[in-house]
Every structure is written in structure tokens, then in C-alpha cells.
Amino acid sequence: MARTDPLDNIRIVLCGTNHPGNIGAAARAMKTMGLTHLYLVAPVRFPDPEANWRASRATDVLARARVCASLDEALAGVSLAVACSARPRELAAPQATARGAALRAVESARTQRAALVFGNETYGLTTAEVNKCQLLALIPANPRYSSLNLAAAVQVFAYELRMAAAEAVAAPGKAPVKADFEELERFYAHLEELMVEIGFLNPRHPKKLMPRVRRLFARAQLEKEELNILRGILKAIAHPRTGRK
Amino acid sequence: MARTDPLDNIRIVLCGTNHPGNIGAAARAMKTMGLTHLYLVAPVRFPDPEANWRASRATDVLARARVCASLDEALAGVSLAVACSARPRELAAPQATARGAALRAVESARTQRAALVFGNETYGLTTAEVNKCQLLALIPANPRYSSLNLAAAVQVFAYELRMAAAEAVAAPGKAPVKADFEELERFYAHLEELMVEIGFLNPRHPKKLMPRVRRLFARAQLEKEELNILRGILKAIAHPRTGRK
Numbered sequence: 001m002a003r004t005d006p007l008d009n010i011r012i013v014l015c016g017t018n019h020p021g022n023i024g025a026a027a028r029a030m031k032t033m034g035l036t037h038l039y040l041v042a043p044v045r046f047p048d049p050e051a052n053w054r055a056s057r058a059t060d061v062l063a064r065a066r067v068c069a070s071l072d073e074a075l076a077g078v079s080l081a082v083a084c085s086a087r088p089r090e091l092a093a094p095q096a097t098a099r100g101a102a103l104r105a106v107e108s109a110r111t112q113r114a115a116l117v118f119g120n121e122t123y124g125l126t127t128a129e130v131n132k133c134q135l136l137a138l139i140p141a142n143p144r145y146s147s148l149n150l151a152a153a154v155q156v157f158a159y160e161l162r163m164a165a166a167e168a169v170a171a172p173g174k175a176p177v178k179a180d181f182e183e184l185e186r187f188y189a190h191l192e193e194l195m196v197e198i199g200f201l202n203p204r205h206p207k208k209l210m211p212r213v214r215r216l217f218a219r220a221q222l223e224k225e226e227l228n229i230l231r232g233i234l235k236a237i238a239h240p241r242t243g244r245k
Numbered sequence: 246m247a248r249t250d251p252l253d254n255i256r257i258v259l260c261g262t263n264h265p266g267n268i269g270a271a272a273r274a275m276k277t278m279g280l281t282h283l284y285l286v287a288p289v290r291f292p293d294p295e296a297n298w299r300a301s302r303a304t305d306v307l308a309r310a311r312v313c314a315s316l317d318e319a320l321a322g323v324s325l326a327v328a329c330s331a332r333p334r335e336l337a338a339p340q341a342t343a344r345g346a347a348l349r350a351v352e353s354a355r356t357q358r359a360a361l362v363f364g365n366e367t368y369g370l371t372t373a374e375v376n377k378c379q380l381l382a383l384i385p386a387n388p389r390y391s392s393l394n395l396a397a398a399v400q401v402f403a404y405e406l407r408m409a410a411a412e413a414v415a416a417p418g419k420a421p422v423k424a425d426f427e428e429l430e431r432f433y434a435h436l437e438e439l440m441v442e443i444g445f446l447n448p449r450h451p452k453k454l455m456p457r458v459r460r461l462f463a464r465a466q467l468e469k470e471e472l473n474i475l476r477g478i479l480k481a482i483a484h485p486r487t488g489r490k
């Protein structure tokens with residue numbers, strides 16, 4: 001099925017970035033989450049060795065980055081632009097959390113282009129920039145210090161985009177084989193016998209010992225192999241190979 | 246109501262960090278999400294001006310960071326340690342996503358201490374380090390490039406912790422007290438000793454026995470009382486009250 005990967009329809013737009021290191025780190029953050037389209041609106045220093053260094057193995061994202069003169073240019077062809085901000089605005093677009101915005105962006109990106117827009121490190125997005133977007137997204141943060149580093153904010157949004165894109169896909173995974181009922185019962189019987197034998201469990205006053213032990217192992221959801229180990233230990237206690245001191 | 250803020254019961258542990266800049270950036274990531282307890286296990290360079298610079302206004306987190314000689318020291322008093330890794334392990338603790346692990350950690354941190362443990366930038370966590378944790382957490386990432394910057398990974402986890410803490414405003418319920426790190430380590434040591442003594446574990450060819458056993462009990466998240474039962478059994482095996490036949 002040749003459906004478009006929504007992540008391939010989403011661009012990250014950085015406006016007026018001061019530090020090339022942040023551009024590189026943002027590229028790395030993007031690539032780890034499967035995003036590749038980076039747009040730079042009037043960056044102060046780019047290209048720059050510092051950007052390449054911080055990009056690590058995401059220099060390909062930097063190499064293909066589009067440098068634009070204006071936000072309008074970077075948003076050309078985009079249907080949903082999300083302003084990513086650290087603080088709420090008085091009169092801006094509708095607001096959402098990063099998670100909610102990522103869901104919206106991915107949904108939109110199934111068929112059309114979407115963009116996440118980030119402001120300058122010091123001032124954030126200008127009101128004019130926010131007003132060019134259809135949605136304002138906020139990362140829930142410590143109200144006493146909500147200033148995420150630019151690349152860290154890109155990382156959180158990129159992560160939420162990937163999570164949103166993956167949500168529909170069920171995780172198959174090959175589950176290990178669990179022990180079955182009879183095996184478990186044999187183990188419990190064996191363990192109880194041992195506990196009585198060593199004087200730890202008094203059959204006339206068993207208290208809640210066995211129920212507690214059962215509860216513990218039930219929580220672990222023993223795998224067949226694990227049960228074999230435990231039963232092996234019980235057997236070896238009954239018939240030690242090296243002789244006990 | 247003087248309920249503990251779960252975020253105040255969670256520490257971030259960075260093992261063998263190479264670059265002080267990453268330590269500073271991690272401190273900033275933490276503070277933006279309301280986390281303040283930073284533990285540094287054998288950092289290569291700390292304190293360092295680069296760390297302060299990258300911490301921005303989170304230098305208070307750096308100033309209060311605890312430098313430890315070993316992971317054991319950093320995990321003292323911790324009931325749930327989460328290994329944060331970029332790659333799955335063959336035989337490690339139970340695995341979860343960053344989101345699932347954050348929910349678990351916050352739940353646990355309502356009453357006890359939890360820790361998120363991050364490895365060195367180049368090598369990640371060692372197997373020995375992962376095996377000291379009860380849960381392995383992975384950030385879903387691009388399989389072709391899953392290498393998040395260390396501070397970026399801390400940011401994602403810190404963000405998920407904050408989201409989880411905000412989500413779980415519901416009634417806490419009284420969770421049973423979990424066994425802590427030192428108690429668990431004593432139990433494993435005791436069990437291993439017994440397994441050697443009865444000839445079940447050959448110290449020269451230990452195979453994967455102890456890691457498997459650890460994984461099993463890690464999954465069960467032993468309560469203090471349960472651990473007492475298990476240790477009681479081990480003691481009674483060593484000194485049976487009724488004499489063995």
C-alpha cells in the first residue's frame with residue numbers, strides 16, 4: 001500500500017535562529033523521529049561548522065535545508081501551520097498542547113502539507129508570525145521556568161509527531177511463551193512442600209504465605225523458561241550436586 | 246493537603262557523561278519540566294563552564310547535582326530504576342515505551358523514590374547498568390537513526406514525566422511499599438550464593454541465569470513484604486528448623 005508517510009509531509013520551520021548549534025541539534029532531533037524537511041527563515045549564521053557538529057549524523061537534513069527570506073516563503077504550499085510557543089498569546093490562533101497539535105498535524109499531513117513553526121531563541125515567535133499559523137501549540141512546562149532550548153522543543157514536538165503517526169499501528173512483537181496452569185500448579189505444590197520441609201511454613205498455621213507467593217508470581221506472568229529455572233532450583237535444593245555444608 | 250509531588254521523588258541519573266555541555270542541557274531540560282534531582286555517576290568533566298552555559302537558567306539544578314562514584318550509590322534508596330536506552334536488549338528488564346515508563350515512574354514516585362538512568366553518549370548504558378534497573382524504557386525512534394542527543398532524550402523523558410504527573414490527578418490509592426534497590430541487591434546476592442552452593446549455578450559458566458532471574462523478579466516489582474518472604478525462605482533453606490531428610 002503506497003500511502004504517504006505523514007511525517008514526510010511535515011516541515012519544521014525555524015525563524016530567525018541565532019545559534020547555528022541549535023539548527024544542527026534541531027536537525028538531529030528531527031532525523032531521530034523520521035522528519036527530514038527543514039526550513040530556515042533568515043538564520044543568523046548558516047551554514048556553519050557548529051551546526052554540522054551538533055547535527056551528528058543528521059548532516060543530510062542540514063544539507064537539504066531550505067533557507068528562506070520570509071515565513072511566507074517557508075509556508076508556501078502548507079495547509080496547516082502550527083506555531084510552537086512557550087507561552088500562551090492573548091489573541092492568537094486556537095490553542096492546543098504539543099500532543100494535541102501533533103495529532104492534528106499528522107492527521108492533516110496524510111493528505112496535505114503541514115508545518116511546525118519555531119521562533120527565535122530569545123524572543124520566540126513574533127505576533128505577526130503566530131498570526132500566520134492556524135494553531136498555537138504549547139509544551140506543558142514548569143510555570144516558573146518554561147524556557148526549553150530550541151532544539152529540545154523541536155525534539156519534543158518531533159517525538160509527539162512520531163508517536164501520533166505510530167498510534168494507529170498495532171505493535172505485534174513476539175511474546176514469549178507463558179507457563180501454563182498445570183505447570184504453575186506443580187511449581188506452587190513443589191515450593192509449598194519445600195517450605196514445609198525447611199520449617200518455614202507451618203501446615204497447621206499457614207497464614208497467608210502461599211496466597212502471597214502466588215500473587216507475586218502471578219504478577220510476574222512467568223514464562224515457560226523462567227518456570228523451568230525456578231523448578232530447577234527447587235530440584236537442586238532437594239538433591240544438591242555438591243553436597244551442603 | 247501535603248501530598249508529595251511525584252516529580253520531586255524522581256531523580257535523573259547520568260552515567261559517565263563525556264560532554265559537560267550535555268550535563269548542562271540535561272539540567273535545563275529537567276528544570277523546564279519541574280525536575281530538580283540530578284545525579285552524575287563519574288562524569289568526565291564536571292563542574293565545567295560549558296555545563297553552566299548550556300544550563301541557561303537551570304544552574305541551580307547543576308549546583309545541587311550529586312556526583313557519585315558508582316550507579317549503586319546513585320540508586321541508593323530508589324525503589325524503581327528505569328534504564329533509558331536507545332536500543333532494546335536481549336535479556337534485560339521488562340521493556341516499556343518512554344510514555345509507559347513515565348506513567349509507571351510517576352505512579353511509583355507518589356510514595357517512593359524513582360530514578361531514570363541514562364548512559365554515556367557514545368556507548369549508552371552497559372548491560373551491567375541496565376541489569377540494575379527494573380524497567381527498560383525506549384523512545385520510539387527512526388530505526389535508521391535512533392541516536393537522540395543525551396539531553397534531548399532527557400527532555401523527552403522529563404516531558405513525559407510531567408505529562409504523566411498531570412494526567413494522574415486522580416485519587417492515588419494506597420500502593421503497597423515496594424522493595425528498594427539495596428534490599429533487592431541483597432536478595433539477588435543471597436539467591437546466587439544458594440544457587441552456586443547447591444550446584445545449580447556454575448560460577449565459571451553462569452550462562453544467563455542471574456539476568457533471567459533478575460528480569461523475572463523485576464517484572465513482578467517485588468513489594469517489601471514479598472521480598473521478606475523470599476529472603477525468609479532462603480534463610481530457612483540455609484538453616485532448616487526441622488532438619489532435612
